[in-house]
Amino acid sequence: MKNIKYQATNFFKSQGHARSGIKLIFKNERNFRIDLIVAIIVVILGFLFKISHTDWIAISLVISVVFVSETINSAIEALCDTVSLEYKVNIKYAKDVSAGAVLVSALVSVITGLIVFVPYVVELVKNITQ
Numbered sequence: 001m002k003n004i005k006y007q008a009t010n011f012f013k014s015q016g017h018a019r020s021g022i023k024l025i026f027k028n029e030r031n032f033r034i035d036l037i038v039a040i041i042v043v044i045l046g047f048l049f050k051i052s053h054t055d056w057i058a059i060s061l062v063i064s065v066v067f068v069s070e071t072i073n074s075a076i077e078a079l080c081d082t083v084s085l086e087y088k089v090n091i092k093y094a095k096d097v098s099a100g101a102v103l104v105s106a107l108v109s110v111i112t113g114l115i116v117f118v119p120y121v122v123e124l125v126k127n128i129t130q
Contacts, residue, residue, distance in 0.1 A: 032071070035106075049124075051117075051120065059113070065105045070102055076094055
């Protein structure tokens with residue numbers, strides 16, 4: 001059953017809630033801001049190296065996965081803290097597992113970034129050294 005207090009009455013109000021959520025996570029979550037800075041750097045590098053269309057798809061997907069996992073992790077942590085601020089093994093489990101999901105997505109994004117960018121860097125170094 002939905003709480004009427006939080007129910008959007010139309011599409012635009014729903015979008016407003018989503019924008020509010022993005023503002024809140026940007027304001028309150030240091031790791032999200034770090035993720036955003038890294039994503040901006042990766043996008044700039046993508047333009048500088050003129051990566052392929054397929055590479056852009058891969059980079060966009062892993063950036064999105066990191067952002068989504070970070071937001072879900074933050075939501076789980078906030079919900080757990082609402083339930084109880086006392087130590088509870090199940091809350092620790094939920095927080096640790098959601099943080100682990102963020103770590104996995106970050107590692108996959110680093111690996112994907114290396115797969116995408118290393119050939120461009122190697123080519124650049126070859127061109128410079130010739």
